[in-house]
Amino acid sequence: MSKIVRRKTPSVQIGGVLLGSAHPIVVQSMTDTPTADQSATLEQTLELIEAGSQMVRWTINDDAAAESAISMIKHLRAHNVKTPIIGDFHFNGHLLLSKDEELAALLDKYRINPGNTGRGLRKDENFATIIRMAIKYKKAVRIGVNWGSLDKDILSAVMDDNSKLPVPKSIKEVMYQAMVESALESCHYALELGLSDEKLVLSAKLSVVQDTIEVYERLARACGYVLHLGLTEAGGGIKGVASSAAALSVLLQQGIGDTMRVSLTPEPGVSRTREVEVCQEILQSMGFRYFIPSVVSCPGCGRTKSVYFQNLAKEIREYISFRMKDWRERYPGVEVLKIAVMGCVVNGPGESMHADIGISLPGSSEDPSAPVFIDGKKCAVLKGDAIKDDFIRMLEDYVKERFSKVSKP
Numbered sequence: 139m140s141k142i143v144r145r146k147t148p149s150v151q152i153g154g155v156l157l158g159s160a161h162p163i164v165v166q167s168m169t170d171t172p173t174a175d176q177s178a179t180l181e182q183t184l185e186l187i188e189a190g191s192q193m194v195r196w197t198i199n200d201d202a203a204a205e206s207a208i209s210m211i212k213h214l215r216a217h218n219v220k221t222p223i224i225g226d227f228h229f230n231g232h233l234l235l236s237k238d239e240e241l242a243a244l245l246d247k248y249r250i251n252p253g254n255t256g257r258g259l260r261k262d263e264n265f266a267t268i269i270r271m272a273i274k275y276k277k278a279v280r281i282g283v284n285w286g287s288l289d290k291d292i293l294s295a296v297m298d299d300n301s302k303l304p305v306p307k308s309i310k311e312v313m314y315q316a317m318v319e320s321a322l323e324s325c326h327y328a329l330e331l332g333l334s335d336e337k338l339v340l341s342a343k344l345s346v347v348q349d350t351i352e353v354y355e356r357l358a359r360a361c362g363y364v365l366h367l368g369l370t371e372a373g374g375g376i377k378g379v380a381s382s383a384a385a386l387s388v389l390l391q392q393g394i395g396d397t398m399r400v401s402l403t404p405e406p407g408v409s410r411t412r413e414v415e416v417c418q419e420i421l422q423s424m425g426f427r428y429f430i431p432s433v434v435s436c437p438g439c440g441r442t443k444s445v446y447f448q449n450l451a452k453e454i455r456e457y458i459s460f461r462m463k464d465w466r467e468r469y470p471g472v473e474v475l476k477i478a479v480m481g482c483v484v485n486g487p488g489e490s491m492h493a494d495i496g497i498s499l500p501g502s503s504e505d506p507s508a509p510v511f512i513d514g515k516k517c518a519v520l521k522g523d524a525i526k527d528d529f530i531r532m533l534e535d536y537v538k539e540r541f542s543k544v545s546k547p
């Protein structure tokens with residue numbers, strides 16, 4: 139892979155997590171439970187943390203949510219859960235944070251949307267109240283601009299200026315300009331108020347992939363603040379996953395982005411942890427971070443009638459997920475392991491040889507035997523009903539041998 143140079147940004151500490159170009163890209167997520175519902179919110183928060191979310195954001199929209207957040211953070215810290223908790227504020231953040239300063243002190247970061255802090259003078263006053271609270275309690279702030287709630291004063295001003303031009307710019311250009319201006323003006327105001335750039339995170343989310351890329355590229359050129367990446371209202375299912383991956387990958391490939399969240403529309407029966415898994419998969423597939431061993435498997439074709447290899451690939455993935463907790467503790471670095479499960483002789487041996495450990499199953503007209511390759515060398519041929527069990531045994535042996543913490547004599 140060509141070396142990706144991360145865009146240089148300062149280190150921003152949020153609880154025990156560090157953001158910025160000197161640190162790995164951080165995965166974060168947001169609950170969708172009512173924050174006032176402590177049991178549901180705590181349960182989901184712990185699920186997200188267990189899945190690998192390094193920071194978790196809660197909506198704090200009223201007094202009940204604020205009180206609940208105070209109590210839940212105390213509960214988490216009392217149980218030694220140190221994951222930073224972010225408060226998401228709109229409209230009344232200035233009131234909630236100043237009403238009970240315990241909330242301001244306990245949260246690790248505040249997210250504010252400059253389009254939702256009020257209009258005219260009130261907007262600046264409310265924004266300043268939140269920033270002053272962050273300064274007082276040494277907290278980081280994310281200024282999160284969102285196309286759906288863009289600062290109306292800025293949008294009107296940009297549109298007015300545009301209408302006076304001999305050749306007005308396109309609506310898209312006006313939109314990009316307003317997003318970037320809103321983000322940067324708010325950052326500059328926060329810095330004027332005394333917030334350090336080591337406490338500042340910036341995002342500017344839109345719902346269209348190309349618009350998101352364009353706005354983040356402009357922000358990256360215009361400022362050096364830590365950037366939180368995300369595609370807002372990405373949608374659900376395959377569409378949400380594919381759109382998020384497309385937008386974020388293009389930016390990450392340019393070295394843009396210090397932390398990321400994938401915003402998927404909830405679906406019945408799908409865990410909220412999906413958004414964490416998608417972030418991890420994006421980072422891992424691009425080779426930026428590793429979270430779990432990867433299984434390379436072919437799509438199958440007319441050369442293999444049996445679904446045996448499909449099942450085996452699935453079972454190996456499930457086996458790895460099941461074993462990961464233990465593997466992580468006993469075998470540091472196991473996340474980089476690459477396993478191949480292939481359908482026939484065409485690409486099977488080649489992919490298997492390029493993996494750390496791989497198996498090439500027999501295609502329709504091949505001998506019913508499955509060569510296994512370890513570190514590029516053919517080391518066994520499996521046959522019969524126990525192929526899966528034999529391969530898993532070889533996998534376990536390989537992991538133990540290569541990643542064991544115990545030093546070899």
Ligand code: SF4
Nearest residue numbers: 436438439481482484
């Ligand atoms: S490895 Fe074999 S079965 Fe798999 S896609 Fe290629 S040709 Fe088809």
